[in-house]
Amino acid sequence: MTPMSPGSPAETDHPETDALFAAFIRRLAQDASTLRAIDLGEVDAILDPVSSRAILLPETREALRQGVVVPTNQMLATLPAEEYQRLLAAGLEPVTLAFGDLLHEPGELIQHLYFPSAGLLVSLLTTLQDHRALEVGLVGCEGMVGLPVAQGIDTSSVRAVVQGPGQALRMESSRFRNALEISPVLQRTFHHYTYALIAQITQTAVCNRFHQVEARLARWLLLASDRLQSNPLRFTHEALADLLGVRRVGITVAASTLQQQKLIQYSRGNIKILDREGLKASTCECYQKIKDIFDHV
Amino acid sequence: MHRQRTVKPADPTAIAAVRMMRLYVVGGAPNSVQALANLERICQQHLQGPYQLEIVDVLEQPLRALADGVIVTPSLIKQSPLPVTQVVGNLSDPGQVLLALGLPGNSP
Numbered sequence: 001m002t003p004m005s006p007g008s009p010a011e012t013d014h015p016e017t018d019a020l021f022a023a024f025i026r027r028l029a030q031d032a033s034t035l036r037a038i039d040l041g042e043v044d045a046i047l048d049p050v051s052s053r054a055i056l057l058p059e060t061r062e063a064l065r066q067g068v069v070v071p072t073n074q075m076l077a078t079l080p081a082e083e084y085q086r087l088l089a090a091g092l093e094p095v096t097l098a099f100g101d102l103l104h105e106p107g108e109l110i111q112h113l114y115f116p117s118a119g120l121l122v123s124l125l126t127t128l129q130d131h132r133a134l135e136v137g138l139v140g141c142e143g144m145v146g147l148p149v150a151q152g153i154d155t156s157s158v159r160a161v162v163q164g165p166g167q168a169l170r171m172e173s174s175r176f177r178n179a180l181e182i183s184p185v186l187q188r189t190f191h192h193y194t195y196a197l198i199a200q201i202t203q204t205a206v207c208n209r210f211h212q213v214e215a216r217l218a219r220w221l222l223l224a225s226d227r228l229q230s231n232p233l234r235f236t237h238e239a240l241a242d243l244l245g246v247r248r249v250g251i252t253v254a255a256s257t258l259q260q261q262k263l264i265q266y267s268r269g270n271i272k273i274l275d276r277e278g279l280k281a282s283t284c285e286c287y288q289k290i291k292d293i294f295d296h297v
Numbered sequence: 298m299h300r301q302r303t304v305k306p307a308d309p310t311a312i313a314a315v316r317m318m319r320l321y322v323v324g325g326a327p328n329s330v331q332a333l334a335n336l337e338r339i340c341q342q343h344l345q346g347p348y349q350l351e352i353v354d355v356l357e358q359p360l361r362a363l364a365d366g367v368i369v370t371p372s373l374i375k376q377s378p379l380p381v382t383q384v385v386g387n388l389s390d391p392g393q394v395l396l397a398l399g400l401p402g403n404s405p
Contacts, residue, residue, distance in 0.1 A: 028368060031368075033384075033385055033386075034368055034369055034385050036386075037369065037385045037386035038369065040386065041328075042328050042371075042385075042386035042387040042389070043328060043369045043370065043371075043385070043386065044322070044323040044326035044327065044328045044329050044369075044370050044371060045323045045326070045355060045356075045369065045370045046368060046369050046370075047355060047359060047362050047363055047367055047368055047369070047370075049363055052359055052360055052363060053359050054323065054355040054356050054359045054362070054370070056323065056326070060323060060326045060327070060328075063326065063327050064325060064326060072330070072334050074334065074338050077331045077334040077335055077338070077389070078335060078338075078389050078391075079389065080389055081327075081328065081331070081387060081389070084331075295341075295342040
């Protein structure tokens with residue numbers, strides 16, 4: 001074991017030693033920005049130049065020992081550390097979701113809000129009485145499912161269904177509402193996301209009405225890959241047809257055209273984007289408009 | 298953990314403009330994971346040109362961190378274009394990161 005520098009306390013679970021440890025860390029970190037980061041709880045370890053080793057902060061040791069879930073959800077990741085810790089303490093919990101899991105149904109109480117991690121994809125569908133449904137929004141690790149709760153509404157107007165399985169952090173609606181009431185930072189984050197999601201939904205409505213299937217398919221694949229942060233994607237023609245509100249044959253023709261142009265490769269439900277820039281050029285303006293809005297909130 | 302990610306330039310003559318960054322982390326630690334997620338988001342949204350991001354775990358390579366003047370993790374170092382700049386913390390403030398990267402900030 002590499003020795004620590006003189007005066008550096010040993011790492012133990014005793015509060016007194018941890019206090020000494022904190023003082024030792026502050027001696028090493030002398031510039032204002034580093035001290036500020038330590039005060040905000042945004043530091044994991046400190047480098048000891050005498051022993052030439054990295055020393056974990058007590059909080060980091062505890063988090064690594066407990067296997068604390070770290071958000072890859074972008075809304076949670078952009079929160080200050082203390083806000084995220086507050087949500088964890090208020091009941092944010094990890095959950096694994098499978099393809100087809102129904103998170104919310106129209107008119108039903110929203111029990112939980114979901115913050116997808118990278119890899120999870122959730123479709124927001126508007127349904128009709130004849131059981132037809134059309135996708136109006138797509139949520140991945142950039143956003144969350146259950147937005148009405150943040151606006152003080154406890155029921156969903158859409159069906160939220162898992163399209164790409166993965167992990168999420170979820171929270172009971174009542175607990176989330178309490179956490180939101182006392183946090184201006186959290187409120188601002190959700191106001192920005194509300195604006196972006198409404199923009200996505202309205203742009204999708206226009207796109208579905210005016211644009212060709214091929215452009216709409218390209219738009220959907222680009223949005224899905226942005227949110228999944230993966231390539232290839234796994235979707236059947238039938239699933240895509242349902243999401244885009246077109247006949248299956250329409251998706252088959254559009255996918256074939258994109259494949260002939262060497263923009264995508266399609267095989268047994270695996271869709272691989274070969275030429276992202278080319279796919280952007282083949283889609284309508286809607287993809288870029290939606291992306292720009294999410295990028296700027 | 299030591300991995301490197303390069304977004305290749307379309308034009309080989311543009312290689313001089315490649316933005317090179319190094320992120321010092323502790324693998325799996327909360328702030329380090331958040332820093333990486335935040336940095337990836339910022340790069341995706343604001344970096345138009347090619348860039349190279351190297352991720353270094355200080356538990357495995359503490360001497361590299363010390364040689365780069367790193368005192369705490371997470372720390373992001375922009376190596377090129379010059380001047381070399383550094384941001385510490387979990388990079389939850391996009392404005393601060395954009396400033397260090399020498400990019401115009403338009404985040405809220």
